[in-house]
Amino acid sequence: LQEAKDRIKRTYTKHSPRMIDFFSGGGGIPFEAARLGIESYSIELNPVAIVLQRALFESTQTYPGIANDAKFWGGLVLDRAQASLASFFSYPLPEETLIGDPIVYFWSRTVECQKCGFETPLSRLSHLAKRKNRVVTIGFDSEVGDSGTWVITETNNLPPEGSTRRRRQGHRCASCSEPISADSLKAAGKRKQIGEVLQAIAFSGPDYKGKRYVSSADIDPEKLPNSRDLANALASLEQDLGGELPPFHLKQWSGIVNPTIYGYSTAEQLFNKRQLLVLLTLIRELRKAYL
Numbered sequence: 001l002q003e004a005k006d007r008i009k010r011t012y013t014k015h016s017p018r019m020i021d022f023f024s025g026g027g028g029i030p031f032e033a034a035r036l037g038i039e040s041y042s043i044e045l046n047p048v049a050i051v052l053q054r055a056l057f058e059s060t061q062t063y064p065g066i067a068n069d070a071k072f073w074g075g076l077v078l079d080r081a082q083a084s085l086a087s088f089f090s091y092p093l094p095e096e097t098l099i100g101d102p103i104v105y106f107w108s109r110t111v112e113c114q115k116c117g118f119e120t121p122l123s124r125l126s127h128l129a130k131r132k133n134r135v136v137t138i139g140f141d142s143e144v145g146d147s148g149t150w151v152i153t154e155t156n157n158l159p160p161e162g163s164t165r166r167r168r169q170g171h172r173c174a175s176c177s178e179p180i181s182a183d184s185l186k187a188a189g190k191r192k193q194i195g196e197v198l199q200a201i202a203f204s205g206p207d208y209k210g211k212r213y214v215s216s217a218d219i220d221p222e223k224l225p226n227s228r229d230l231a232n233a234l235a236s237l238e239q240d241l242g243g244e245l246p247p248f249h250l251k252q253w254s255g256i257v258n259p260t261i262y263g264y265s266t267a268e269q270l271f272n273k274r275q276l277l278v279l280l281t282l283i284r285e286l287r288k289a290y291l
Helices: 002-011 028-035 047-062 066-088 182-190 227-240 258-262 273-290
Strands: 018-021 039-042 101-112 119-121 127-131 134-141 149-155 195-204 212-215
Touching: 018 028, 028 039, 028 047, 047 066, 066 227, 066 273, 101 182, 119 195, 134 212, 149 195, 149 212, 182 258, 227 273
Parallel strands: 018 039
Antiparallel strands: 101 119, 101 195, 127 134, 134 149, 195 212
């Protein structure tokens, strides 16, 4: 860090350089620039990001103990949330298969093919990991069972440059290859007929370098929460938070806010029930800690 600061001083002998980030988000770039002695400015519209920036830039200067407080209260909130959510995130593999803790769940939205009725995944995800000595790919095989399955393949060879780039093409049914038009997707969304399916789960453990990926075909479905339990938990959370949550309506702005043309009119509809459960649980525990 000191070497970089010295180089900047040698290059800018009359005054320090200035930097402005017009889309600064959480403030990572302005923060690193300030560490180098650069006069930095940030612009951001997102109110959440603005709060994070003010905590990062202002509070750390006026209240030196804020880092320890944030660590303590953040840890308290996370511990309480994890305890409350434990039953919804139980170990999803057979007990004799212990490979670490589940840390990431990969989901895909689905739509029913108008020709053959097959529930087709819409995910364009093809790689779970892509490093020099480890490549993990995921694909859907519609010929396994009645509803198909996700297949994960791992190799040690990085694919040739450009071979993994996927052009934006229209969706096709995973079973009969019938094209699924954008208009049919929009119509299904507006009828609330877009579903979801679990693709894979990533695990992380102390005795394994990196993540292990397990296809949903190997997941015990009894270990995953059912829709009724999730709905009951969400209803209970809403009561804890003072009643039904007010909807945050998305703007109908095609090309800018695209979810609305697929029937997603509120921010809540962008999440599945388990994601909402996590978000609302964190909100509840944050409120408890604050009050």
